[in-house]
Amino acid sequence: MVSLETSKAIAMQEILIISGKGGTGKTSVTAAFAHLAAGAVICDLDVDAPDLHLILDPAIKSSHDFISGNLARVAPDKCDGCGKCAELCRFQAITLKDAKAVVDEFNCEGCKVCVTFCPTRAIDFPDNFCGRWYISDSRFGPMVHAQLFPGEENSGRLVALLRQEAKKLAESNQAEIILSDGPPGIGCPVISSLSGSSLAVIVTEPTQSAIHDLERVARLCSHFSVPACVLVNKADLNQPLAEDIERRAGQQGLVSIGRLPFDQIFVQAVVAGKAVTEIGDDRSASALRKAWQKIESILNNGKTQPKGETKK
Amino acid sequence: MKIAVASGKGGTGKTTVASSLFSVWPELAAAMDLDVEEPNLHIFLGPDPRRLRTVWLEVPELDEERCTYCGLCSELCQFKAISIFDGVGMTFPEMCHGCGGCFEICPADALKVKRREIGSIHGNQRFLMGRLRVGEAMSPPLIRAVRREAEQIFDPGMDIIMDAPPGVSCPAAAAVRDTDFILLVAEPTPFGCHDLKLAHQAFRPFGIPMGVAVNRAGIGDDSIYSYCSGTGLEIMAEIPFDRAAAEAYSSGQIVARFSEKMRSLFRVLADSIRRKVLQRQEG
Numbered sequence: 001m002v003s004l005e006t007s008k009a010i011a012m013q014e015i016l017i018i019s020g021k022g023g024t025g026k027t028s029v030t031a032a033f034a035h036l037a038a039g040a041v042i043c044d045l046d047v048d049a050p051d052l053h054l055i056l057d058p059a060i061k062s063s064h065d066f067i068s069g070n071l072a073r074v075a076p077d078k079c080d081g082c083g084k085c086a087e088l089c090r091f092q093a094i095t096l097k098d099a100k101a102v103v104d105e106f107n108c109e110g111c112k113v114c115v116t117f118c119p120t121r122a123i124d125f126p127d128n129f130c131g132r133w134y135i136s137d138s139r140f141g142p143m144v145h146a147q148l149f150p151g152e153e154n155s156g157r158l159v160a161l162l163r164q165e166a167k168k169l170a171e172s173n174q175a176e177i178i179l180s181d182g183p184p185g186i187g188c189p190v191i192s193s194l195s196g197s198s199l200a201v202i203v204t205e206p207t208q209s210a211i212h213d214l215e216r217v218a219r220l221c222s223h224f225s226v227p228a229c230v231l232v233n234k235a236d237l238n239q240p241l242a243e244d245i246e247r248r249a250g251q252q253g254l255v256s257i258g259r260l261p262f263d264q265i266f267v268q269a270v271v272a273g274k275a276v277t278e279i280g281d282d283r284s285a286s287a288l289r290k291a292w293q294k295i296e297s298i299l300n301n302g303k304t305q306p307k308g309e310t311k312k
Numbered sequence: 313m314k315i316a317v318a319s320g321k322g323g324t325g326k327t328t329v330a331s332s333l334f335s336v337w338p339e340l341a342a343a344m345d346l347d348v349e350e351p352n353l354h355i356f357l358g359p360d361p362r363r364l365r366t367v368w369l370e371v372p373e374l375d376e377e378r379c380t381y382c383g384l385c386s387e388l389c390q391f392k393a394i395s396i397f398d399g400v401g402m403t404f405p406e407m408c409h410g411c412g413g414c415f416e417i418c419p420a421d422a423l424k425v426k427r428r429e430i431g432s433i434h435g436n437q438r439f440l441m442g443r444l445r446v447g448e449a450m451s452p453p454l455i456r457a458v459r460r461e462a463e464q465i466f467d468p469g470m471d472i473i474m475d476a477p478p479g480v481s482c483p484a485a486a487a488v489r490d491t492d493f494i495l496l497v498a499e500p501t502p503f504g505c506h507d508l509k510l511a512h513q514a515f516r517p518f519g520i521p522m523g524v525a526v527n528r529a530g531i532g533d534d535s536i537y538s539y540c541s542g543t544g545l546e547i548m549a550e551i552p553f554d555r556a557a558a559e560a561y562s563s564g565q566i567v568a569r570f571s572e573k574m575r576s577l578f579r580v581l582a583d584s585i586r587r588k589v590l591q592r593q594e595g
Binding site (some may be wrong): 016019020022023024027048049051054067069070073085088090091106109110111112113116117122148150151152154156157183185186187188190203205206207208209212213216217219220223224237238241262264265270273 | 320321322323324327347349350352355388390391409410411412413416417443446447448449450451456477478480481482483485489499501502503506507508511513514515517518524531533534556557559561563570589
């Protein structure tokens with residue numbers, strides 16, 4: 001069935017590269033796709049340990065503080081050591097030392113319970129400055145990225161903010177594609193990256209660990225009704241497992257978009273600060289080109305046959 | 313003693329190192345997988361461990377019969393999990409962080425305790441793991457629950473090898489805190505070095521001694537070596553890149569059992585970690 005293009009507005013598509021298991025090659029793949037996509041808005045949503053900028057070498061155009069949530073802070077002169085706060089805190093963030101409440105900032109969830117119930121109003125609740133985010137220019141296109149300060153929380157909120165900024169940037173640049181490097185795992189920042197995306201590209205590898213993790217991340221995609229496809233990296237490390245992954249992926253309704261060889265060029269490219277597709281036309285680069293073509297055709301099909309929910 | 317195996321970057325070989333250390337550890341040891349989003353250690357240590365229990369978070373449910381719509385709860389909630397507006401009250405249990413403030417503040421006793429499953433704990437006398445429910449966002453409470461479970465289940469004298477989640481934010485911090493040693497597994501690449509720095513900075517305030525195991529030594533560049541020598545972070549092992557070992561890992565084998573060379577490498581690493589912790593405990 002073919003539907004008419006009713007609107008002249010550009011249909012923006014958000015492609016998210018994820019993996020479940022870390023270290024399967026998300027960032028190398030994202031860099032190559034950013035090179036091939038030419039003109040996409042590029043976004044690094046792994047705000048906890050971002051690496052994409054090491055390849056894209058972006059020139060920062062604007063830098064912004066990320067202030068999110070609050071932290072409890074005890075004014076010792078006002079604290080009478082009653083212990084009410086420590087008793088109510090469900091995050092083990094408050095202990096009493098020398099009859100004064102002491103907040104452990106790493107455990108503090110910023111829930112305000114201690115602030116609210118302190119009988120002597122001894123606890124302040126200052127804003128939490130927990131990172132920085134940037135709008136930059138890279139040789140592959142405009143880029144939105146961030147760095148959460150080490151040990152901080154609120155990564156989900158920072159991811160949501162970056163996605164919003166990427167959309168604004170895509171609108172002003174008339175870009176049709178937002179390409180995002182996602183975080184590992186299936187928790188808070190991944191959920192924040194995934195919900196409402198147009199397509200998830202799951203980069204996996206033929207190891208028992210990665211298969212286990214792929215199954216969970218694929219379930220997460222289906223939970224949020226995001227269509228997903230699978231790219232098997234380091235495929236020749238274990239050929240039978242690579243085939244097994246593709247078979248299982250098919251059973252879970254995921255499209256396989258190809259295999260990448262176990263190839264030193266990935267490390268060489270990172271060391272050189274280049275995308276794999278920039279430094280040669282070998283088998284890895286051509287497999288990445290084919291994979292990107294498949295993604296483009298999935299996206300084109302998606303325009304006429306909407307699949308799942310795509311929040312705009 | 314508790315040893316956390318951590319890394320900033322994912323996929324640097326935490327589970328490879330944790331399973332290998334566990335298999336060569338000279339004393340009776342237990343293992344714990346705190347990468348609850350994507351736990352893999354059990355794949356190497358044996359069959360799927362028994363489910364011990366479900367971990368819940370207490371979330372509110374509104375009893376509109378009792379609610380006076382005073383709005384104190386929604387004003388307190390920092391996570392937009394309760395909305396009271398114009399005579400309509402709603403809860404959004406998936407947004408709740410489980411602080412319990414709303415139960416405490418409600419003057420009309422209109423909030424009932426409901427539970428949200430965040431995940432489950434699996435294991436036995438020598439091994440524990442958490443498994444986050446798919447769709448659940450909050451892993452730190454589950455990580456803390458697994459650690460509390462360990463205090464109940466493991467013999468108090470036993471050494472514990474802990475596989476931490478990747479990254480440097482709250483889940484990783486919840487896993488490495490209150491341990492005796494943090495072993496950072498890093499790859500000798502620009503990505504590996506960048507994320508090692510982040511992990512080193514994030515964990516330094518905890519005051520726990522740290523060391524580095526370089527995995528896939530020989531690939532990439534020298535950046536992590538200069539970072540470590542510049543900051544005094546000790547490189548305690550270099551695990552050479554070996555395609556045959558990588559293939560063994562891919563099918564779920566413990567790398568320390570792959571060859572005599574690997575076994576003795578991990579045995580030396582285990583000994584030097586133990587020596588450091590014991591020296592610190594005595595001194």
